[in-house]
Amino acid sequence: VQLVESGGGLVQSGGSLKLSCAASGSIDSINAMAWYRQAPGKERELVAGFTSDGSTNYADGVKGRFTVSRDYAKNTVVYLQMNNLKPQDTAVYYCNVQQLTIATIEGPQTVPADYWGQGTQVTVFS
Numbered sequence: 001v002q003l004v005e006s007g008g009g010l011v012q013s014g015g016s017l018k019l020s021c022a023a024s025g026s027i028d029s030i031n032a033m034a035w036y037r038q039a040p041g042k043e044r045e046l047v048a049g050f051t052s053d054g055s056t057n058y059a060d061g062v063k064g065r066f067t068v069s070r071d072y073a074k075n076t077v078v079y080l081q082m083n084n085l086k087p088q089d090t091a092v093y094y095c096n097v098q099q100l101t102i103a104t105i106e107g108p109q110t111v112p113a114d115y116w117g118q119g120t121q122v123t124v125f126s
Contacts, residue, residue: 008120021095029075032099037091
């Protein structure tokens with residue numbers, strides 16, 4: 001399984017970006033995942049995610065501004081819509097896939113996972 005992230009960039013405070021995380025391999029769907037970020041000199045922190053039952057969770061600092069979602073047409077792509085960006089959102093953002101449905105010769109199987117993307121830089125300037 002490989003995860004490829006995209007959508008990062010340089011944006012002015014108040015602007016928006018939409019990150020994508022696409023999984024490749026013998027995968028039917030991403031069932032649970034999370035977005036993390038790591039700013040220079042800081043530890044990696046959870047930003048947002050969704051679980052296999054469809055519930056979403058957000059860090060307090062991004063609630064109301066960020067939205068995590070999946071592409072139901074492409075079950076192997078997830079997004080992080082980031083609105084009203086602030087300079088403190090500057091970080092490298094990573095997707096972490098935690099549960100997958102994979103294609104096997106016995107049919108689809110749901111399995112736990114711990115795959116990480118390569119990270120995408122988000123820089124917000126004031």
